[in-house]
Amino acid sequence: MERSEIRSLYLLAAFLVCAYAVPFLVGAWVGNVRLDQRWLGNLATVVVSGVMQGGVYAMFAVGLTLIFGVMRIINAAHGEMVMMGAYLSWVSFFYLGVDPLLAMVLTLPIAFLFGVAVQKVLLNAVVGQPELTGLLITFGLGLVMIYTAELIFTTDFRTIPYAPGTVHVTSAIAVGQNRLISFVMAVVISIGVYLFLKLNRLGKAIRATALNAEVAMVCGIDVQRIYVITTGLAAALAVAGGALVSIQFGFNPETGVLYTLQAFAIIILGGRGDYVGALIGGLMLAVLENLVSLMVPNGTAMVELAAYGLMIFVLLIRPGGLMGVKEG
Amino acid sequence: MGSQGDGALTDLGGDAIVLEARNLRKAFGGVRAVDGCSFAIPRGKISGLIGPNGSGKTTTFNLLTGVTTPDGGDVIYRGENLAGHKPYEIFRRGITRTFQITRIFREMTVLENMLSVIAVDVPNRVARARADELIGLVNLTHLRAEYGGRLSYGQQKLLEFARALMTDPDLILLDEPAAGVNRTLLQHLLDHIHRLQASGKTIVIVEHDMNVIMNHCERIFVMDYGVKIAEGPPAEIRSDERVIEAYFGRRRSAEHS
Amino acid sequence: MTRHEHVRNLVLLGLVALGLAFLPHGLSLYLRSFTLFTMMYVVLALSWNIISGFTGYTSFGHVAFYGIGAYACAILVADYRWHWLPTLGVAAGLAALVGVALGYPVLRLKGPYFAIAMLGAAEGTRVVATVWDRLTHGGLGISLPSAETSLETYYAMLVLMVVTIVIAYVIGHSRIGVRLNAIREDEIAAEALGINATRYKLAAFTLSAVFPAVAGGIQAYKVLYIDPPSVFFVQITIAMALMSMLGGKGTVIGPIVGAVLLYTAQEFTWVNFPTAHLIAYGLFIILVARFMPRGLMGFAIDRGWARKGMVH
Numbered sequence: 001m002e003r004s005e006i007r008s009l010y011l012l013a014a015f016l017v018c019a020y021a022v023p024f025l026v027g028a029w030v031g032n033v034r035l036d037q038r039w040l041g042n043l044a045t046v047v048v049s050g051v052m053q054g055g056v057y058a059m060f061a062v063g064l065t066l067i068f069g070v071m072r073i074i075n076a077a078h079g080e081m082v083m084m085g086a087y088l089s090w091v092s093f094f095y096l097g098v099d100p101l102l103a104m105v106l107t108l109p110i111a112f113l114f115g116v117a118v119q120k121v122l123l124n125a126v127v128g129q130p131e132l133t134g135l136l137i138t139f140g141l142g143l144v145m146i147y148t149a150e151l152i153f154t155t156d157f158r159t160i161p162y163a164p165g166t167v168h169v170t171s172a173i174a175v176g177q178n179r180l181i182s183f184v185m186a187v188v189i190s191i192g193v194y195l196f197l198k199l200n201r202l203g204k205a206i207r208a209t210a211l212n213a214e215v216a217m218v219c220g221i222d223v224q225r226i227y228v229i230t231t232g233l234a235a236a237l238a239v240a241g242g243a244l245v246s247i248q249f250g251f252n253p254e255t256g257v258l259y260t261l262q263a264f265a266i267i268i269l270g271g272r273g274d275y276v277g278a279l280i281g282g283l284m285l286a287v288l289e290n291l292v293s294l295m296v297p298n299g300t301a302m303v304e305l306a307a308y309g310l311m312i313f314v315l316l317i318r319p320g321g322l323m324g325v326k327e328g
Numbered sequence: 329m330g331s332q333g334d335g336a337l338t339d340l341g342g343d344a345i346v347l348e349a350r351n352l353r354k355a356f357g358g359v360r361a362v363d364g365c366s367f368a369i370p371r372g373k374i375s376g377l378i379g380p381n382g383s384g385k386t387t388t389f390n391l392l393t394g395v396t397t398p399d400g401g402d403v404i405y406r407g408e409n410l411a412g413h414k415p416y417e418i419f420r421r422g423i424t425r426t427f428q429i430t431r432i433f434r435e436m437t438v439l440e441n442m443l444s445v446i447a448v449d450v451p452n453r454v455a456r457a458r459a460d461e462l463i464g465l466v467n468l469t470h471l472r473a474e475y476g477g478r479l480s481y482g483q484q485k486l487l488e489f490a491r492a493l494m495t496d497p498d499l500i501l502l503d504e505p506a507a508g509v510n511r512t513l514l515q516h517l518l519d520h521i522h523r524l525q526a527s528g529k530t531i532v533i534v535e536h537d538m539n540v541i542m543n544h545c546e547r548i549f550v551m552d553y554g555v556k557i558a559e560g561p562p563a564e565i566r567s568d569e570r571v572i573e574a575y576f577g578r579r580r581s582a583e584h585s
Numbered sequence: 586m587t588r589h590e591h592v593r594n595l596v597l598l599g600l601v602a603l604g605l606a607f608l609p610h611g612l613s614l615y616l617r618s619f620t621l622f623t624m625m626y627v628v629l630a631l632s633w634n635i636i637s638g639f640t641g642y643t644s645f646g647h648v649a650f651y652g653i654g655a656y657a658c659a660i661l662v663a664d665y666r667w668h669w670l671p672t673l674g675v676a677a678g679l680a681a682l683v684g685v686a687l688g689y690p691v692l693r694l695k696g697p698y699f700a701i702a703m704l705g706a707a708e709g710t711r712v713v714a715t716v717w718d719r720l721t722h723g724g725l726g727i728s729l730p731s732a733e734t735s736l737e738t739y740y741a742m743l744v745l746m747v748v749t750i751v752i753a754y755v756i757g758h759s760r761i762g763v764r765l766n767a768i769r770e771d772e773i774a775a776e777a778l779g780i781n782a783t784r785y786k787l788a789a790f791t792l793s794a795v796f797p798a799v800a801g802g803i804q805a806y807k808v809l810y811i812d813p814p815s816v817f818f819v820q821i822t823i824a825m826a827l828m829s830m831l832g833g834k835g836t837v838i839g840p841i842v843g844a845v846l847l848y849t850a851q852e853f854t855w856v857n858f859p860t861a862h863l864i865a866y867g868l869f870i871i872l873v874a875r876f877m878p879r880g881l882m883g884f885a886i887d888r889g890w891a892r893k894g895m896v897h
Contacts, residue, residue: 140871427777437897
């Protein structure tokens with residue numbers, strides 16, 4: 001590695017240590033930190049919870065990194081696709097009486113087709129243009145999705161009562177049953193996607209295109225088809241994420257915006273088109289968010305700030321994102 | 329190196345030196361693109377820099393012009409070490425260059441391409457006059473208001489060449505000026521280059537086209553594996569064993585002229 | 586452009602400014618407000634264009650400066666009893682400082698990363714405004730005491746708009762503008778031609794921060810109430826970008842035309858289709874980005890109605 005690469009890695013490691021120390025320091029200063037067993041149990045629960053949440057984040061964020069990697073388009077409507085997934089599972093639960101997770105068998109193919117349509121109608125014309133065009137067109141799509149959802153479902157928050165109750169992972173650590181189930185599903189799906197990308201010929205073609213579309217074309221890869229399949233896959237993953245989120249948290253048409261921002265942060269942390277990167281980014285973000293919400297007063301607003309802060313500082317230290325892909 | 333009475337550096341052939349590269353090094357990852365390369369460019373002459381693919385020629389150009397930062401070594405120009413300086417600082421000291429794949433500004437007009445160049449303390453009228461003069465020199469006047477991206481490849485090369493001359497630089501580095509250019513246009517370019525040299529400028533050309541190098545350069549530097557392996561007038565280089573081996577020996581794709 | 590054309594444009598601007606100066610006396614309060622906000626969006630779009638249209642560094646968080654200006658003025662007027670005019674100067678100065686401080690690290694990022702970082706910066710500023718309630722009253726927002734007639738803010742915005750247009754025009758049609766464009770086209774080649782890209786980018790970024798801040802301050806005094814979500818509204822940045830793109834990024838007339846057209850269209854759809862207008866807006870954004878990425882000016886140039894390039 002070049003000298004500057006090594007230096008920036010050290011700097012990054014130092015920064016991350018500080019970043020994770022901050023919630024503790026603030027919490028200690030404010031008096032939220034107690035070193036008794038119960039509090040430590042709380043802490044452990046929060047961390048484990050964060051890891052589980054991170055797994056779900058990573059699952060829908062990887063779709064965003066795939067679209068970015070393959071087409072160099074930032075999908076500002078990604079959170080809205082997650083929101084769409086949440087509503088789809090809500091509808092199947094309340095109107096069709098189907099278990100929201102089982103409903104994925106139906107909703108994921110629909111999502112895939114939706115992604116295909118979006119790519120063909122909107123994104124294809126915008127590939128290769130400066131990033132603003134892609135951002136604007138997907139932002140427009142997001143707006144349409146939010147306000148159509150508002151027309152249909154109103155702005156009321158919806159929840160799906162699912163698997164209530166807690167599960168004790170260890171004697172001290174208890175997580176919600178629904179969160180545990182989400183996590184397991186996310187892991188299953190993620191492993192599936194990871195293996196697909198790694199071993200399947202089509203998956204490898206996707207990764208190749210994400211690395212260098214021109215070279216991929218020369219190697220005989222039908223780049224058009226890759227674009228379409230990638231977007232479909234990303235949409236399906238987002239909708240799956242939405243289903244998993246819907247059984248844990250309340251949602252309304254506007255909650256997608258926060259997910260989009262978090263997915264952006266995960267792109268930065270995780271690089272482009274790389275599943276492992278998305279996973280690391282998702283875990284890092286979720287754990288930090290949970291630590292902050294536990295120990296820092298005014299938790300929810302600070303959680304957002306934590307996401308942005310993490311993102312900006314990582315970018316400043318390594319302008320190509322955490323995985324160090326040099327741009328330009 | 330010797331030195332003449334007035335203190336100017338000279339090389340072994342007695343020519344005055346305009347720029348000296350000492351022990352330049354640059355590695356990308358594990359690949360040592362330039363590995364201790366040294367040479368001295370004679371003032372007022374047309375020099376050539378040749379070598380098989382991957383020998384480090386373009387990287388050397390990049391090191392000399394600040395586009396890439398060297399890992400080590402010096403670039404001495406007018407008594408100053410320019411190694412590690414930014415491209416615009418090097419530009420302002422009188423060194424300009426063209427690129428292997430033309431880097432003209434595609435969505436700007438020909439005139440705007442010319443005017444984008446920093447010419448410090450020169451009023452608009454003077455800059456515009458000079459731009460028009462150079463545009464005329466390369467016969468692009470009729471395309472003055474056309475987008476750079478709409479020009480043919482040859483015209484783009486001419487534009488980039490003209491653009492590099494806006495500030496009347498002393499040292500001009502041309503990276504593969506003949507690539508992808510037809511015979512007539514090439515002759516035009518070479519005429520321009522000779523005229524520049526006659527007016528006292530120093531020019532260095534990186535090229536694969538052996539005709540151009542052998543027939544137009546007074547001194548040739550040969551690189552291989554990141555170092556200079558030979559140096560001298562065309563006649564010597566043509567028969568230099570090391571050069572022949574570098575190009576045709578071992579397992580290399582043969583160069584075509 | 587020839588000197589003749591420059592004079593013509595100046596006269597045109599003067600006439601329009603004069604017309605706008607006399608306009609409010611004959612208009613209803615609603616229309617007066619409408620004109621004020623149209624002028625504000627001209628300022629915003631032109632400013633955004635200075636950094637993102639010319640140098641190509643797409644700032645997706647420019648609303649941060651607008652909000653900072655709004656808050657600077659609101660705090661000084663509401664809590665410290667300043668007269669509102671000097672607060673605009675403070676807003677401008679503060680925005681310049683933040684512009685330099687933020688710009689220096691952030692402009693090192695390339696394309697999409699810069700856009701996302703700016704978005705993060707804007708959202709982060711919003712959160713800070715919400716959380717730092719000792720200074721900003723947090724989520725409660727700030728109410729300003731009203732002491733003006735609706736004309737003062739109108740004229741302030743008019744002056745700001747004229748100043749912004751003049752500066753954008755001077756930059757756009759000069760060699761400075763050519764160099765900013767060169768940075769967008771090919772930053773490495775630009776540096777090889779003597780352009781200190783860092784300095785030019787930073788200057789453009791800082792300049793582009795000042796006008797939105799002043800606009801935010803004037804707006805605060807007009808609307809008399811601000812809170813974090815309203816002044817750090819991401820759709821304001823979207824509007825800036827969309828207006829520039831609609832009219833033609835990288836030109837001077839483009840953002841002006843785009844701002845007037847888009848704001849008028851927005852008001853029209855909002856008034857007439859209160860529930861569906863955001864869906865229409867979204868569709869509109871999609872259509873513009875899909876079919877007219879080079880904007881109206883690009884269209885005009887292709888047809889030969891306008892000249893290519895900015896410096897002739």
